[in-house]
Amino acid sequence: MGATIVLSQTNDHSLWSTLLPGRSLHNAQDLKQAFLYQINNPNIDSYIIDIDISFEKLLEMISYIHYLNGLVHVYIHINHLLGDITKNVSQLHVLEDVGELPRLLKDIPPDHRQYNRGHWPIQCEYWFPSQPDLRYEGMILSLSSGGCFIQTKDIHRDQVISMYVLFKDFRFLVEGRVLRRNSDTDQSSGIAVEFENVTPQTLKYIDEIINKKILSHLLVLLGEKEGDSEDS
Incomplete structure (x- = not known):
């Protein structure tokens, strides 16, 4: 079963516990608390917004939530929504009625993505088992513990690849399987790769890199917004 973050200014979410028995609920009093928990618990599949908020602010909040995971669902009762x-x-x-929540949460697909995903260019070097001495370069545009998307013009039919991910002054080796090839001529041309045979240590390493990147980006965004509010 998935897990839900309840964004509320109180620690009392007895209503939600009664309404959603068996579901893991975590209370957060602000976005920073919520993001820290979501980053470390990527099985989060939903948010309940239990505060009054304008529609414009809600859109901004959702953009931050979906920066971590675009598949997360957000629920809010209409009485909490200010404006049109x-x-x-x-x-x-x-929601017109919070009683709808149990049914809606059950409709979330069980294969909900459980990886945080960072979006930023990282250089990589990859090769195919059939030609280990022939190396190719690409840019990783999206990276998670489960795989990555490599922007490259060198599209091949081989399904298994080995690759070095180059990050700052170090690199690490992973193996993967090509799930999809985009042969477009624009900048999205490349291959979607699912990692295989990744050691627990390497998975932990990837998670740390991604989470630090995501958290620093989100905190910068939130800091800028707080600064704007203070200046106004």
Whole structure:
């Protein structure tokens, strides 16, 4: 079963515990607390927004949540929403009745992604088992513990690759399987790779790199917003 973050200014979420028995609930009083918990618990599949908030601020909040995981669902009771809903937003559910929650949460696919994913260019070097001496270079545009997307023009039909991920002044080796090849001529051309045979130590290493990157980015964004509020 998935897990839910309840964003509330109180520590009392007895209503949600009664309504959602058996579901793991974590209370957060602000976004920083919520993000720290979500980063370390990527099985989070939903948020319950239990505070009054404008629709514009809610959209901004969802953009941060989806920076971590674009598949997370966000639920808010209409009485908490200030102002009009100006557009439809993916994964946002505005509830007329909180009694709808148990059914809606059950509808979340069980294969919900359970990896944090960082988005930033990282250089890599990869090769195919059939030609170990022939090396190719690419840029990793998206990285998670489960795999990555490599921007490269060297598209091949081989399904298994080995690769060095180059990060700052060090590198680590991973193996993977090509799940998808994009043969477009634009910048999205490349291969989607699922990691295989990754040691627990390497997985932990990847997670640390991703989580530090994600957290630093989110805290910078939140800090800028707080600074803007203080200046206004």
